[in-house]
Amino acid sequence: MEVKMQVPPEFEEHIKEEMLKTAVEAYKLAGKREALPEYMNMKQTAEYAGISFNTLKKWIAMGLRVSNIAGMQRISKKAIDDFYLEHEI
Known part of the structure; x- marks a missing residue:
């Protein structure tokens, strides 16, 4: 199933920034756990x-x-x- 939505460019950019921030935090946490x-x-x-x-x-x-x-x-x-x-x- 494909869903298409149009969102303002600034909203799309905000979503990308939040996703990147979340991914970086998860990567750092995984790295700390692996170092133990x-x-x-x-x-x-x-x-x-x-x-x-x-x-x-x-x-x-x-x-x-x-x-x-x-x-x-x-x-x-x-x-x-x-x-x-x-x-x-």
């Missing part, structure tokens, strides 16, 4: 998941997998991604 290590500390994990530290503690209590080696806790990106998938509605 595979096994993250708690602060990095909260940043990766886009949540607060308190929410991260709640998620751990709900079953988020944590690697604990000699008292050092790390959470993998895969564990976070899996946790999100397990809690989809």
Whole structure:
């Protein structure tokens, strides 16, 4: 299905600017997430998941997998991604 609309040039330019701004923001966010290590500390994990530290503690209590080696806790990106998938509605 094709829909044709005529809009004023300034409106079209505004839409292009907003789309570009949104794409740049998404690209920067993806870059920050990719820069994080595979096994993250708690602060990095909260940043990766886009949540607060308190929410991260709640998620751990709900079953988020944590690697604990000699008292050092790390959470993998895969564990976070899996946790999100397990809690989809």
